[in-house]
Amino acid sequence: MSVQTPPRLLDLAGTSLLRDEASAISAVEDLPTELFPPLFMEAFHGRHIETLKAMVQAWPFVRLPLGDLIDMPRVGPLQAVLEALDVLLAQKVRPRRCKLRVLDLRDTGQIFWSMWSGASTHGCSSSGMVPVAEHRSMTQEPLASLEVFIELCLKKRTLDNFLTYLIRWVEQRKVSIHLCCKKLKIVSMPMENIMTVLSMVQLDCIQEVQVNCTWHLSTLAMFAPLLGQMGNVQRLLLSPILVSAFEEQEQQHVVQITSQFLRLHHLRDLYMESPSFLEGCLDQMLRCLKTPLDNLSITNCRLTDSDLIHLSQCPNIRQLKGLDLSRVTLTDFSPVLLQVLLEQVAASLQELNLEQCGISDFQLESILPVLSHCSQLRTFSLCGNLLSMTIMEKLLCHTTGMPHLSDEFYPAPQESYSPHGALHLGRLAQLQDELIEIMRNLGCPRAIWISSSPCPHWGNKTFYQEEPFLYHCYISV
Numbered sequence: 001m002s003v004q005t006p007p008r009l010l011d012l013a014g015t016s017l018l019r020d021e022a023s024a025i026s027a028v029e030d031l032p033t034e035l036f037p038p039l040f041m042e043a044f045h046g047r048h049i050e051t052l053k054a055m056v057q058a059w060p061f062v063r064l065p066l067g068d069l070i071d072m073p074r075v076g077p078l079q080a081v082l083e084a085l086d087v088l089l090a091q092k093v094r095p096r097r098c099k100l101r102v103l104d105l106r107d108t109g110q111i112f113w114s115m116w117s118g119a120s121t122h123g124c125s126s127s128g129m130v131p132v133a134e135h136r137s138m139t140q141e142p143l144a145s146l147e148v149f150i151e152l153c154l155k156k157r158t159l160d161n162f163l164t165y166l167i168r169w170v171e172q173r174k175v176s177i178h179l180c181c182k183k184l185k186i187v188s189m190p191m192e193n194i195m196t197v198l199s200m201v202q203l204d205c206i207q208e209v210q211v212n213c214t215w216h217l218s219t220l221a222m223f224a225p226l227l228g229q230m231g232n233v234q235r236l237l238l239s240p241i242l243v244s245a246f247e248e249q250e251q252q253h254v255v256q257i258t259s260q261f262l263r264l265h266h267l268r269d270l271y272m273e274s275p276s277f278l279e280g281c282l283d284q285m286l287r288c289l290k291t292p293l294d295n296l297s298i299t300n301c302r303l304t305d306s307d308l309i310h311l312s313q314c315p316n317i318r319q320l321k322g323l324d325l326s327r328v329t330l331t332d333f334s335p336v337l338l339q340v341l342l343e344q345v346a347a348s349l350q351e352l353n354l355e356q357c358g359i360s361d362f363q364l365e366s367i368l369p370v371l372s373h374c375s376q377l378r379t380f381s382l383c384g385n386l387l388s389m390t391i392m393e394k395l396l397c398h399t400t401g402m403p404h405l406s407d408e409f410y411p412a413p414q415e416s417y418s419p420h421g422a423l424h425l426g427r428l429a430q431l432q433d434e435l436i437e438i439m440r441n442l443g444c445p446r447a448i449w450i451s452s453s454p455c456p457h458w459g460n461k462t463f464y465q466e467e468p469f470l471y472h473c474y475i476s477v
Contacts, residue, residue, distance in 0.1 A: 025054040029097060033060050037113060044069050049080040056084035057095055063102040065112050067151070070105065070162065078162070082169050085146060089176050105150045105166075106182075147178045152201070154194060155187035163197070170200045180205035184230075187212050191222055203229040207266075210237040217243050217277050221253035228260035233267055240274035240300075254281055261288035271297040271324075279303060283310035292316045297324035297353075308333060312341040320345045324353040326381075331358035335366030342370045349374045350404070356384030361391040368398040377402055381409035383451045389413040389431060393438050400442045412452035423452050 028051075031039070036055065043051040056064070070078055081103070088098065148170070159167065170179045179201050186194060186209075209230065215223075220241055227233070243250060254277055261267070270293055272278075278285060279302050293316055303311075311317065323345060330338065342349075352374070364387060371377075380399070387395075392413055399405060416428040432450065439446060 025051055028054045028058045029095075031058075036060060041069065041113060044077050047076060049076070052077060052080045053084040053087070056081050056100070057088055058097040059100040060097050062099050063104055064100055065104040065106075065108055067104060067106045067108060068110055068113060079165065082166075086173075089146065089173065101147065103146060103148045105148065107151065145176050145178060147180055149180045149182070151183060152181045152197065153185040153187065154189040154197065155185075157189060157193075159193060159197070167197060167200050174200070178202050178205075182206065183208040183210075185210045185212060191219055194223070195226070198226055204231050206230045207232055208235040209233055212237070212239050214240045214242060217241055217250060217253045217257075221256040224257045224260045228263040231263055231265055233264050235269040235271075236264070236267060237271040238273065238275065241277055243277050250277065251281075253277070254284060258285040258288050261285060262290060265290045267291055268293060269295040269322075271295070272299070273297075274300045276301050278307070280307065282307040286310055286314040286316070289314065289316040292319040294320065295322035295324075295351075296320055297322070298328060299324055300327040303328055305333065305337065308337040308341060312337065312344050318344050319348050321348055321376075322351040323349060324351075325357060326353045326355040326384075327357070329358050330354075330363065331360065333363070335363040338363065338367045339370050342367060342374065346370060346373045346375075348376060350376050351379040352377060353379075353381045354385070355381050355409075359385040359387070361388050364391055365394060368394060372398040372402065375402065376404055378404045379407040379409075380405065383409050383411050385411055386414050387411055389415050389434070392435070396435070396438055396442065396448075400439075400444045400446075406447075408446070408448040410448055410450055412450055416452065428452065 036059070040052070040055050042048075043055065064081075066078070066081065085100075085103065088094065088100070148166075150166070166179075170177050181201050182205065184198075184206050203226065209227065211220075211223075220238070227236075257277075258281075267289070268291065275298060278298070282298075282303065283306070296317060317323075359382065364382070364385075371380075382395075387410075392410060395410070399408070412423065412428055413431050416431055417423055428450075435448070435450070439448075
């Protein structure tokens, strides 16, 4: 049975070794495995460059989780690690102890470093960072390729020192370095720089894409071929896309964008904010979906009758767990379209967001029967719609007894407002008491949230305070 060295002794041993860098380098081949992580941290933060290089070339783990240690403005220690990897990649015979296959530049190594520094009593982490038993064929095999994992958040107009250095290093070694990124987030960066960075990345490694900036339709069309190469994307989020009234190639751009969905064979979650370019042609995108979606969010845009018809007919929405159509104006739609849509997802739907859709009493009353059949529903929001006290009572009756419904967000009743749209707090309090009495009579304990902001009749104007007014109704019978 192995005996664990006390953390304090590890620190003393590491500090003692690093006082004489030549001795530290010569001792690397025979260094106990448990000394590698704490000594590496000391060498990295103390900028003992030559010791770092020697330790990388003898690293006894499959993965080196470097992301938590990197100080972005200072690339010196990172440069030392990469230079050591160059030596490994050039060698025909791999050093006896080295098991390194993955350089992880993400912030995912906290458990690893704390465990080996004695700060944690957990066993080995689940990320594969475990010493690998030596095998002769493996130790003799050269390091032909290396996976480098990185978190990409492109939020500056120009590349920072760290990313610039890494991209140049990868570019010169494209045959042997596989730059992998699981999550890509774009906040603000010119498309030219985005394409430069992504040209170095194994695009089929990306599983989540977030575009958190406003693009023109032509910009999204330029990005679309890259998206199509991300065949393992499971989650896609697109922020507002601007469509110019003078954009002559608009339809061509739409085809360029939607056709790339044919290549996304693992897409499960799709979030699109203000996709105005899909008005009247949502079917083009829906036809290109290759897998059933778990979550679909199409918000803050206009849709046509045909769009809703095609949405309800799409076979890949029938297993939806989340549907968000907030700020999609539904005022003029036949309630039959909403009924059919909800019927298609009733068996699986867990979250439904219809905030600020302009839904009328008549439309809501028409969909109440099918809504009550959404047996898995957990979260339901109707905030921002102008609804009367009468229809809210019917709503509470139809949703009573739904086994999983726990979060209900409803607008202040229409009767709470004056003819000019001003909220009367006294009147709201009276209506609140009536709602409580209704729920008490229904005999089912529940909690609902009533919000008066924004008043749907007067746009986004709030008449009495900046923050939305939330009232908690907890009823126990």
